Amino acid sequence: MTHTALAAPEVGYGHVEPITVYFDDLDPMGIVHNARYAVLLERAVTPYWTVRGHYFDHNGPSTPDLFHAVREFSITYHRPIRGGGEVLVHFWLDRLGETSARYGFRFLSRDGRTCFAEGRRVIVRLDQATLRPAPWSESAREVARSLLKPEEVS
Template sequence: MTHTALAPVEPKVDYGHAEPIAIYFDDLDAMGIVHNARYAVLLERAVTPYWTARGHYLDHNGLSTPDVFHAVREFAITYHLPIRGAGEVLVHFWLDKLGETSAQYRFRFLSRDGRTCYAEGKRAIVKLDQATLRPAPWTASAREVATSLLKPEEAA
């Protein structure tokens, strides 16, 4: 039996970002499909490297910027087709809205070739002040990164 590696995918999207992510055995339910509760974690696996590469991350030294201290306010998802088995999918994400203290992501879970949409949804986050746990404004650095994720008509 010959094992071949999957060819690298160069995700192409007109706006936002598409991140390849791995689906592991422990992401699956007893039927061999991605468990519904795992989609929020899988979205994090896609969004985190994007922000990390741009200087916004949490590591053993703490927060790189205060913008990393945020909470999910809303998460909604619609499932279209099950993702079967382990492997790789693309997560296409972008921002619909960027407020003073909040942001709303939209996202789609896609096949590697981008032709099949397994699920889509939205996630709203609120940046918090670490001391008061009240909403706090995004820094200029976070706003710059976030603006790059805005869908073109939203950026106007």
Template sequence: MTLALEFGHVEPIAVYFDDLDAMGIVHNARYAVLLERAVAPYWTARGHYFDHNGPSTPDLVHAVREFSITYLRPIRGAGEVHVHFWLNHMGQTSAEYGFQFLSADRQTCFAEGRRAIVRLDPATLRPTAWTESAREVGESLLKP
């Protein structure tokens, strides 16, 4: 039975050979990179991206405050994985993602977790408020 996804977004991503460890499963440290591969296209399609000119919006200057993951089953070999992600919360200066790594048929959940980020002022590296543009995109990801 396919998992019903009623909020957030699902992004198919590629798992490459260099994401694997010596046993042929996705290395634990690669999950954060795989999550970035899934989240970045969503924001890019909505005007928030990096290119040769730097960040398109100041909201891209942020740092991960916390990353927590529970590994449920190994992802074996290269291929396609689906990443379901959403926002649990979007505060004044921070946001908290929830995420799941799913099989391409969405019948298996390999891992799940959360990632908290804080928007930073580029000059001071102190927390600063999200722009309206980021809030609009964030609201489209909020879990009801």
């Protein structure tokens, strides 16, 4: 069996990352379990940051910006993802604050025509010693700016 990669749909902002849904992501009905969407989002976001110098390896985090916590995760499910295989995750930043960032995301079919789910995730950068909010580094801000969704013009 050959696998032909489809081109990701064009988006005007953010990034589209293909991810693989595995058998253990599925519930007994053969659809992606609702609790797995947060993990699938991580599978999409992590490579984006990794190739831009923000990663974990055997030495720990490459930058202190990787020490952050999810403050909020909300999702609306539109259609179930059935079975394993590839789906697309379109993600972007709606807001980049001094110590936090608000992601928007959508889970899409490979052709980009079907939106399975959409939502938002807010993260807060933490100081490792105090566990209090800490400012993002300039390096992280530079990467984050590449994900910012343009402001809507009224």
